[in-house]
Amino acid sequence: MVFPKLVRRENASLPVLIAAPFVALAMAAVSNLVLYATIGVDPAAVFKAMLIDPFTSYFSFSEILLKAGPLLLIAQGLAIGFRAKVFNIGAEGQFILGAICASAIPVYLPQASGIWIWPTMLLFGVLGGLAWAAITAFWRVRLNANEILVSLMLSFIALQLLNYLLLGPWKDPMGFNFPQSVMFQYDALLPILLPGTRVNVSLILALLVTVAAWFFVQRSFAGYRLEVGGLAPNAARYAGFSQSSAIWLSLLIGGAAAGLAGAAEVAGPVGQLQRSISTGYGYAAIIVAYLGGLHPIGIVFAAFLLATLYIGGDNAMVSAGLPIAAVNVFQGSLLLAYLIASTFVRRKLVWPQGARP
Amino acid sequence: MTEPLLSLRGVTKRYGPVHANTGVDLDVRAGEIHAILGENGAGKSTLMKLIYGVETPDEGTIAWQGELTQIGSPASARRLGIGMVFQHFSLFETLTVVENVSLLVPGTKKALTKRIVQLGQEFGLEVDPLAYVYALSVGERQRVEIIRCLMADPKLLILDEPTSVLPPQSVELLFDTLRRLSARGVAILFISHKLEEIRSICTHATILRGGTVTGNVTPQDFDAHALATMMIGRDMPHLSPAEAVQRGANQLEISGLTLGTDDPFGVSLKNIFMHVAEGEILGIAGVSGNGQSELAAAISGETALPKSMRDVIAMLGQDVGAMNPATRRKLGFAFVPEDRLGQGAVPELSLVKNSILTAHRHGMVKKGMIRHGRAAAFAKACIAQNDVRTPGPAAEAGSLSGGNLQKFIIGRELMLAPKLLFLNQPTWGVDIGAATAIRRRLIELRNAGCAILVISEELEELFELTDYMQVLSEGRLSPRFKTSETVPEDIGRAMIGAGEGAA
Numbered sequence: 001m002v003f004p005k006l007v008r009r010e011n012a013s014l015p016v017l018i019a020a021p022f023v024a025l026a027m028a029a030v031s032n033l034v035l036y037a038t039i040g041v042d043p044a045a046v047f048k049a050m051l052i053d054p055f056t057s058y059f060s061f062s063e064i065l066l067k068a069g070p071l072l073l074i075a076q077g078l079a080i081g082f083r084a085k086v087f088n089i090g091a092e093g094q095f096i097l098g099a100i101c102a103s104a105i106p107v108y109l110p111q112a113s114g115i116w117i118w119p120t121m122l123l124f125g126v127l128g129g130l131a132w133a134a135i136t137a138f139w140r141v142r143l144n145a146n147e148i149l150v151s152l153m154l155s156f157i158a159l160q161l162l163n164y165l166l167l168g169p170w171k172d173p174m175g176f177n178f179p180q181s182v183m184f185q186y187d188a189l190l191p192i193l194l195p196g197t198r199v200n201v202s203l204i205l206a207l208l209v210t211v212a213a214w215f216f217v218q219r220s221f222a223g224y225r226l227e228v229g230g231l232a233p234n235a236a237r238y239a240g241f242s243q244s245s246a247i248w249l250s251l252l253i254g255g256a257a258a259g260l261a262g263a264a265e266v267a268g269p270v271g272q273l274q275r276s277i278s279t280g281y282g283y284a285a286i287i288v289a290y291l292g293g294l295h296p297i298g299i300v301f302a303a304f305l306l307a308t309l310y311i312g313g314d315n316a317m318v319s320a321g322l323p324i325a326a327v328n329v330f331q332g333s334l335l336l337a338y339l340i341a342s343t344f345v346r347r348k349l350v351w352p353q354g355a356r357p
Numbered sequence: 358m359t360e361p362l363l364s365l366r367g368v369t370k371r372y373g374p375v376h377a378n379t380g381v382d383l384d385v386r387a388g389e390i391h392a393i394l395g396e397n398g399a400g401k402s403t404l405m406k407l408i409y410g411v412e413t414p415d416e417g418t419i420a421w422q423g424e425l426t427q428i429g430s431p432a433s434a435r436r437l438g439i440g441m442v443f444q445h446f447s448l449f450e451t452l453t454v455v456e457n458v459s460l461l462v463p464g465t466k467k468a469l470t471k472r473i474v475q476l477g478q479e480f481g482l483e484v485d486p487l488a489y490v491y492a493l494s495v496g497e498r499q500r501v502e503i504i505r506c507l508m509a510d511p512k513l514l515i516l517d518e519p520t521s522v523l524p525p526q527s528v529e530l531l532f533d534t535l536r537r538l539s540a541r542g543v544a545i546l547f548i549s550h551k552l553e554e555i556r557s558i559c560t561h562a563t564i565l566r567g568g569t570v571t572g573n574v575t576p577q578d579f580d581a582h583a584l585a586t587m588m589i590g591r592d593m594p595h596l597s598p599a600e601a602v603q604r605g606a607n608q609l610e611i612s613g614l615t616l617g618t619d620d621p622f623g624v625s626l627k628n629i630f631m632h633v634a635e636g637e638i639l640g641i642a643g644v645s646g647n648g649q650s651e652l653a654a655a656i657s658g659e660t661a662l663p664k665s666m667r668d669v670i671a672m673l674g675q676d677v678g679a680m681n682p683a684t685r686r687k688l689g690f691a692f693v694p695e696d697r698l699g700q701g702a703v704p705e706l707s708l709v710k711n712s713i714l715t716a717h718r719h720g721m722v723k724k725g726m727i728r729h730g731r732a733a734a735f736a737k738a739c740i741a742q743n744d745v746r747t748p749g750p751a752a753e754a755g756s757l758s759g760g761n762l763q764k765f766i767i768g769r770e771l772m773l774a775p776k777l778l779f780l781n782q783p784t785w786g787v788d789i790g791a792a793t794a795i796r797r798r799l800i801e802l803r804n805a806g807c808a809i810l811v812i813s814e815e816l817e818e819l820f821e822l823t824d825y826m827q828v829l830s831e832g833r834l835s836p837r838f839k840t841s842e843t844v845p846e847d848i849g850r851a852m853i854g855a856g857e858g859a860a
Contacts, residue, residue, distance in 0.1 A: 012705065012753070219729075221722045224713060227706075234700040237659045238692070239714045240683025346705075 004349040017345045021291055021302070024338035031337075032330050036322065045320040050312030053319075060311060062197035066269060067307035069199075070095070070261035072206040074285035075303055076213040077257025079294040081250030083217070084226035085233075088251055090136060090151025091258040092282025093158035094129040098262025100162060101128030103273040106188040107170050107181050117187040122205075122263045129259015130252055132158060137251040141244040147251065155282065166275055181273035190268045202264035209257060214296040226250060258282060279310075280328075287335040293342070306331065360423050362387050362544050363408065363439075363513060368417035370403050377403035379568045380417070385513065390535060390545045392555040392576060394588055395565035401548050404565070405515055408546070409441045410434040440506030441515040446498050450491035454484055454501050462508045469508075476507050480534045496527035503534065514538065515546045520554055532558050552581040552588075564588055585849035589816055605635025608777040608808035609656070610671045616655060616662070624648040624832045626655065631827060631834060633777070633808045638799065640823035640840070641812040642848050648832040649812050650695065653781045656810070657692045658682040673777055686715060691775035693767050695782045695812075697759060701766040704755030708747065711754050712736045712769060719773070735772065743768035744794070760791045767795055771802065778802065779810045784818060796822055816845055828852055 033043040054060050074091050081088045088094075102121040105112070135154060139145040166179040175182070190200035216223045229236040229246040236243065261281065266273055288306050292299030313327030361384040370378040378400045385391050395401050406412040408419070410428035418425055421437050428434050431441070448457050455470050462469060473486040482500040490498060499519065506514055516535075520528045535545055535558060549555055555562055556576045564572035564587045572587040579587075614629040626648050633639045643649065654660040655670065658681050662670070667678030673688045682692070694700045702711045712735045713721050721731045736750035743764045747757055754762060767783065783799075784792035799822060803809050812829075813819050819826055820840060828835040828851035835851045 215726075219726050221713075221717065221725050221727055224710070224727055228703055228714065231705050232699045232703040234696065235703045235714060238657065238682060238694055238700050240658065240681045240686065242681070 004351045006343070006347045007350045009346050009348055012345050013348075016341075017293065020341040020345060021293070021298070021338060023341045024291070024334060025305070027337040027341070028330060028334040031333055032326070035329070036326065039323075041320055041322055046316045046322055049316040049319045049322075050309065053315050054308055054311045059197060060315075062194055062199050063311050064304065064307045065194075065199050065203055066197070067310045068303045069203045069206045069268075070265055070281045071285050071288050071306055072300060072303035073202075073209055073261040073264070074254075074258045074281060075288035075292065075299045076206075076209050076296060077254040078285055079289040079292065079296070079299055080213065080216065080223070080226065081254045082289055083230050083294050084246050084250045085230040086140075086247055086250035087148045088133065088136065088151050088254040089148050089286065090133070090153075090155045090282070091254060091285055092278060092280065093151065093155030094132045094255040094258035095262035095265075095278050095282045096155070096158040096162050097128040097132040098125035098259025099128075099266045099273060099277050100158075100165065100262075101125055101259070102263030103170070103181055103184075103266050106184040107273070110182055110185060113185065113187045115187065117185075118190050118267050121188060121267050122260060125259045125261075125263020126256045127259065129255040129257070129262065131255075132259070133251040133255025134248075137248045140247050140251075147247070151251075162273075162275065162277075166273065170273065172272075179275050183272050184267065188267060189271060190264060198269045200264070200268045202261075202268055205260065205264065209260075210296050210300060213299075217296055222249065258285075284310075284331060287331055287338075290335060290342075291338050309334075359386055361385060361420075362422060364420040364423075365404075365408075366418050366420075368404070368407060368414045368419065370400075370407060370412060370414050376568050378407070378414075381565070381568075381570055383563055383570070385544050385546060387512065387544050388539050388542045389561055390539050390547055390559045392559035392562040393546060393548045393565065394552075394555060394562050394584065399565040399588075400568040401565055402517065403568075405441065405517060405546070405548060408434070409439060409515060435509055435511075438510070438512035439515065440509060440511035440513070442499065442502045442506060442517065442519060444517045444519075446502050448490045448498055448501060451489065453487050453489050454493075455486040457490060457501060458486075458505050458508060461505060472508065473504055476504050480507070480537050481530060482507075482534055494527075496530070499527075499531070500534075507538075511543065513544045513546065515548070517548045519547070520549065520551060528554070552576075552584045555584070556581065582846060582850065585852075586846060589845055589849050604637070605806065605808075606674070607632045607634050607671075608673055609633040609779075609810060611656075612669050612671075614655060614666060614669045616651060616660070616666065618651060624651055626651050627832045629834045631810075633810050635776075635808050636803055636806045637825065638803050638809040638811060638823045639837075640819035640826045641810070641829050641834070642814075642816060642819050642826055643829035643852055644814060647829050649781065649829060651832070652829065652834075653692075653695065653779070653812060656779055657694070658685045686773070687718065689774075689776035691715070691770040691773045691778050693763075693770050693778075693780040693783055695785070697762050697766060698755060702754040702762060705753060707736075708740065708745075708750045708752055708754060708757075708765060709733045709736045711765075712739065714769075716769060716773060735769075739765060739768040739772055742772075744791075764791055764795070767798075771798065775807060777808045777810075781812045782814065783811060784813070784815065792818070816848055819848075820845065 033047065036046050037043050054064055074095065078088055078091055102125040104124060105117060105121050132154060136147050136151040139150050140147045166181065170181050172180055172182045190202055193199045193201055193203055225236070225241040226246050226249065228239065229241055229243060265277055270277055284306055288299060288302045291305065292302035309327060309330060313322070313330070316322040317324060363385040365381055365383040368378055368381045369376070381404060393401050393404065403412065407414050408428070410430045410433055413429065419428060420426065428437065455466055455473060458469055458473060459466060470486045477483045482504055484497050484500045484504070490501065493501070519531060539545060547559055559576050562574050562576045563570055566588065576584065610632045611629055614626055616626040618625050624647060629652065631639065655662065658677065662678045668676050670678050672685060672690055675688060677685050698704045703714070709729065709732050712732050713727060716735055719735065721728055721735065733750055739745070740747060740750060745765045745768065746761050757765065770778065784795055796818065799809055811819065811822060823840045826838045826840055826843065826848060828848055830852055838847060
């Protein structure tokens with residue numbers, strides 16, 4: 001058997017770079033529609049429910065924007081770390097901690113009122129995410145503990161912390177024993193941006209974070225140091241860029257963004273602290289970050305796409321009878337397809353020359 | 358004479374413009390222990406890759422047992438009966454010896470275990486088949502590699518610098534094994550640059566220099582000095598640099614640096630003393646792998662020194678043991694590393710962005726933001742002044758040829774106007790024209806009062822460039838030689854640890 005070899009390209013291929021997300025989307029769509037057909041679900045109906053219906057009404061479109069907000073926020077933070085090859089997989093936990101810290105204000109001060117409440121909650125959320133990510137950074141720098149494992153496992157701890165609070169001290173006394181906090185007062189909720197929908201000011205925050213991320217990545221010296229550290233660690237060492245500060249900075253940025261998203265979720269559409277505040281945003285944001293090519297602008301489109309899949313997946317479950325796991329399968333295969341497609345940005349297939357004996 | 362087992366005729370291999378091997382003839386007979394002798398870069402590894410099927414020759418023929426053949430892959434080389442033990446082992450540390458063997462050799466574990474023990478007794482390669490590889494010493498790992506080759510019953514065994522990783526007592530054990538193999542009729546190709554070893558074990562030696570065969574001898578007939586002359590080349594031009602300038606202050610001073618290593622292939626530095634003064638070029642000669650990279654990382658600051666060693670390195674009048682490379686650079690230090698892609702430059706980034714790597718203090722960063730205009734102007738000037746052949750400053754560093762990228766990196770470091778410049782293998786892989794230009798600029802810089810330290814494997818270059826030389830061998834640095842009063846043979850002897858340094 002003769003196998004082609006993967007050979008490094010001299011220059012990154014721009015056409016492949018641009019085409020990669022589209023090819024990935026096509027590959028994932030085709031393979032998933034085939035999968036749906038084999039489990040007896042009509043692919044055409046799924047396609048319509050998933051990718052057409054979400055755009056047919058003002059409300060369902062606004063729901064896409066609502067979902068895109070946290071994905072965008074978290075992914076922008078994560079992408080900065082991923083570019084530096086610091087793999088923070090625990091955005092889910094940092095998101096939960098952000099939600100918990102933000103909730104402390106309405107839980108302990110349910111009667112408080114004033115315009116200061118929701119901004120302070122967002123700030124608490126940022127601090128919560130920062131603190132949770134700092135644990136990972138500390139052990140990575142101190143003991144070289146793998147940040148993928150530490151941050152991932154801390155997500156499960158965060159989830160248990162949330163469970164404890166909701167089953168114990170923070171449980172709503174009037175809540176018929178449901179594991180959830182009190183409903184937040186009006187001033188603890190983010191102002192609505194688009195009237196008649198649930199879209200709130202956190203979408204503007206996400207767009208501002210996007211602009212800030214663009215400046216950080218493209219223009220700042222700190223962003224440059226992170227990029228060099230990710231692309232060529234030996235060059236970073238040669239230049240004298242500190243690896244530990246790169247790890248700290250990467251994780252803290254990711255944690256802060258995820259914590260902000262968590263706070264915006266409880267102070268936004270959810271309006272209380274619940275067990276189900278995160279529907280896997282922290283993990284989906286990893287897909288968003290990579291699908292967006294780790295580029296702040298690309299991530300905007302990727303967040304929008306994944307949000308569409310969320311809403312469309314819900315539609316398909318209801319109208320086409322798609323199982324709930326199918327959406328996760330679609331997300332996973334999308335990431336896999338993108339990683340395969342993006343391999344060819346810097347590499348190409350070459351068939352070996354010459355015969356073999 | 359019997360018919361050769363392996364016979365190469367006129368074998369040539371080019372990598373782009375570089376001729377790694379030119380018209381090489383080689384005959385290896387059964388039962389022979391045949392040395393391939395040469396400096397690093399002489400083409401030894403390329404030649405072995407051609408025989409083992411990792412690369413295919415551009416010209417020339419390879420005959421195996423008298424028949425012309427094409428060796429397209431290591432698998433087909435193994436099928437012919439050629440085995441190779443690489444310098445860096447390819448064993449899985451978390452598997453046992455027998456598991457490692459079974460990855461390449463078919464058979465049940467029980468049968469393999471039995472054969473490993475049997476081969477071990479036969480050839481003095483005792484190793485516990487059930488031991489995990491991570492628990493084995495370097496010498497034992499090498500035995501596992503050799504056993505794995507022997508499982509296939511090879512007729513020819515290639516060993517790439519087998520003794521470079523071994524402590525002296527293990528070397529004798531290895532030689533005993535090799536002699537037993539040779540008595541059984543197995544031919545052995547022994548790559549090395551250690552002359553005394555070759556004289557003690559090899560029955561033939563082929564000497565390579567610059568990709569061509571310069572000698573075909575019986576090593577016992579020559580002394581180490583004569584072999585070194587063949588290896589290094591006696592036609593060495595004796596160029597001396599411009600006349601010495603007024604000796605100034607020491608810009609670099611290392612007094613008693615001792616540094617261990619965690620890397621199993623690393624070399625510990627032992628009690629290093631050196632100093633470089635203003636207007637002086639000091640060369641560090643020696644074959645790579647004798648502590649060059651460890652010494653370079655200690656001088657550049659890429660290796661953080663243990664607390665006890667913080668006060669042994671002084672640079673530009675300050676103790677720098679606790680400083681990182683960026684802080685050292687602020688004092689007026691510049692460094693051209695050995696590895697261009699991935700250390701001296703980031704391959705995926707443009708030349709503009711690669712300028713920022715070390716030159717960011719020169720007005721390229723303001724309030725934490727990068728000033729792209731300044732960086733682009735710097736890159737443009739660097740390209741123009743150093744004759745870097747590239748479409749422009751936006752080109753990725755990885756798209757430049759090795760020589761052009763080196764010109765860019767050296768140019769960038771020179772634009773930092775250093776008072777102390779350190780270059781590791783500055784002209785390695787650079788074409789002759791560019792290398793000459795680089796050397797000329799270094800001498801200009803020296804005449805302007807810069808202190809320069811050069812690590813190089815190319816003796817010719819050091820003789821052309823330096824005022825003084827020291828030789829690094831197995832982590833030890835020889836005393837100073839004054840270049841104008843030294844001949845290459847003195848350096849060669851210090852390189853193999855056979856001679857005592859002159860003051």
